[in-house]
Amino acid sequence: MAKPKAKPSSGSAPPSGFDADVIIAGAGIAGATLALALAKAGLKPVLIDPIVFDAQVAPSFDGRATAIAYAAFRQWRALDVAPALEPKAERIEQILVTDGRRPGASAGGPGPFFLRFDAAEIADRSEGEPLGYMLENRHIRAALAAAVQAAGIEVLAPARVARAEFGPRGATVTLADGRMLTAPLVVGAEGRGSVIREAAGIGAIGWDYRQTAVVATVRLERPHGGVAHEYFLPSGPFAILPLTEDRASLVWTESVSRGAALKTARPEVFHAHLQRRFGEFVGAATREGAVFTYPLSLQLAERLVGPRTALLGDAAHAVHPIAGQGLNLGLKSAAALAETIVEAARLGEDIGAEAVLERYAAWRRFDTATLAAGMDLFVHLFSNDHPLLRLVRGAGMAAVNRIGPARRFFMQEAGGAVGDLPRLLKGEAL
Numbered sequence: 533m534a535k536p537k538a539k540p541s542s543g544s545a546p547p548s549g550f551d552a553d554v555i556i557a558g559a560g561i562a563g564a565t566l567a568l569a570l571a572k573a574g575l576k577p578v579l580i581d582p583i584v585f586d587a588q589v590a591p592s593f594d595g596r597a598t599a600i601a602y603a604a605f606r607q608w609r610a611l612d613v614a615p616a617l618e619p620k621a622e623r624i625e626q627i628l629v630t631d632g633r634r635p636g637a638s639a640g641g642p643g644p645f646f647l648r649f650d651a652a653e654i655a656d657r658s659e660g661e662p663l664g665y666m667l668e669n670r671h672i673r674a675a676l677a678a679a680v681q682a683a684g685i686e687v688l689a690p691a692r693v694a695r696a697e698f699g700p701r702g703a704t705v706t707l708a709d710g711r712m713l714t715a716p717l718v719v720g721a722e723g724r725g726s727v728i729r730e731a732a733g734i735g736a737i738g739w740d741y742r743q744t745a746v747v748a749t750v751r752l753e754r755p756h757g758g759v760a761h762e763y764f765l766p767s768g769p770f771a772i773l774p775l776t777e778d779r780a781s782l783v784w785t786e787s788v789s790r791g792a793a794l795k796t797a798r799p800e801v802f803h804a805h806l807q808r809r810f811g812e813f814v815g816a817a818t819r820e821g822a823v824f825t826y827p828l829s830l831q832l833a834e835r836l837v838g839p840r841t842a843l844l845g846d847a848a849h850a851v852h853p854i855a856g857q858g859l860n861l862g863l864k865s866a867a868a869l870a871e872t873i874v875e876a877a878r879l880g881e882d883i884g885a886e887a888v889l890e891r892y893a894a895w896r897r898f899d900t901a902t903l904a905a906g907m908d909l910f911v912h913l914f915s916n917d918h919p920l921l922r923l924v925r926g927a928g929m930a931a932v933n934r935i936g937p938a939r940r941f942f943m944q945e946a947g948g949a950v951g952d953l954p955r956l957l958k959g960e961a962l
């Protein structure tokens with residue numbers, strides 16, 4: 533008996549015989565952003581996710597806040613998502629990086645193990661943008677969900693991609709409930725456990741850091757002034773990231789067992805742990821909401837594309853959050869993939885053809901691989917209390933701090949505004 537077809541949608545007409553132009557497995561932040569970019573350019577994407585948007589935006593689902601590079605934020609401006617996000621976004625005006633045994637070691641001012649980035653220094657090149665915007669993930673998810681709905685994009689949820697087959701003329705995706713969908717191109721944006729990556733025969737390399745990221749939101753007793761702090765402590769990095777209303781998102785690494793204990797610890801036990809580990813620096817911050825933990829690992833797909841397949845976001849590259857670059861990398865790739873697909877469609881090309889997908893891979897391969905390798909090196913260099921390594925990184929930080937152009941380069945790199953930028957990252961429509 534033939535399998536039932538997934539219900540066709542009401543959007544613009546897909547190419548004849550197909551249910552959609554692009555099937556996107558995974559309606560996370562990367563997948564939803566790509567879907568919006570494609571729909572705004574007149575194509576018909578379909579999003580599939582086992583978790584409905586209403587569950588994704590619940591306060592208990594994702595407690596993280598993300599540092600969004602200013603160039604990545606421009607993409608959301610171009611896609612009309614920014615008006616909903618701006619009231620929730622905190623501008624990062626300065627980033628202070630300290631290599632200390634305890635937070636606050638350099639509170640007296642710049643020292644040899646101290647690095648200071650200031651948005652004012654690159655204001656001429658960034659058009660007055662901050663170094664980035666801090667946004668709680670639940671707000672990003674809510675704004676994207678509303679925009680996806682407003683754009684009339686079909687979302688199949690709850691629905692899980694179970695299999696995919698790739699033929700010379702199109703791909704067929706089978707959902708766990710047996711429904712089938714066809715399109716010339718399938719995008720795997722389902723995170724680390726990408727079914728599409730496996731179905732396309734694309735291997736992945738990586739390793740477990742055997743660390744857990746602990747995340748909590750706190751209300752601060754003093755105004756944060758838009759300053760983000762990153763401390764490289766012997767136990768691993770500890771970040772205090774500014775949020776609206778003088779709150780902050782705390783992110784640090786712990787052993788897996790300690791992370792699990794902190795997640796369920798009573799508030800006073802959790803706060804005592806913060807004080808013991810990070811000293812008075814955190815002050816009388818009061819926790820708001822639950823403690824969240826995330827296992828940390830590196831996973832890099834061997835290729836970004838396969839037959840009628842492109843990988844996006846963590847499905848392609850899941851990196852350590854040490855420098856807050858994982859999602860930014862995915863958002864840059866979403867912009868590059870959307871531009872590649874839309875241009876091919878306008879030229880009348882087959883959007884799932886190898887030659888088209890190779891353009892996307894060539895565009896993003898170098899950036900993705902160098903950033904993933906850089907982050908991995910960073911983790912090993914900075915989660916370490918070896919005296920020689922402390923000396924090397926201290927010297928490196930002091931050098932960067934003294935050399936204005938080097939500092940400005942790092943700021944622009946963190947802002948996502950270097951390299952061959954996709955149009956959406958320049959704030960231009962497709």
Ligand SMILES: Cc1cc2nc3c(=O)[nH]c(=O)nc-3n(C[C@H](O)[C@H](O)[C@H](O)COP(=O)(O)OP(=O)(O)OC[C@H]3O[C@@H](n4cnc5c(N)ncnc54)[C@H](O)[C@@H]3O)c2cc1C
Nearest residue numbers: 558560561562599693722723845846853856857858859860
């Ligand atoms: C503690 C921490 C802090 C971070 N901070 C930052 C930061 O400051 N800046 C930054 O840039 N990055 C940061 N990151 C990285 C960032 O969170 C990730 O890169 C990002 O969430 C990946 O988004 P994604 O959409 O690619 O994947 P995901 O968020 O993993 O979304 C995948 C989606 O696919 C769905 N799915 C799964 N299986 C299937 C299936 N079979 N079929 C269909 N759908 C499926 C899932 O339900 C999910 O909705 C941080 C990460 C951590 C852990």
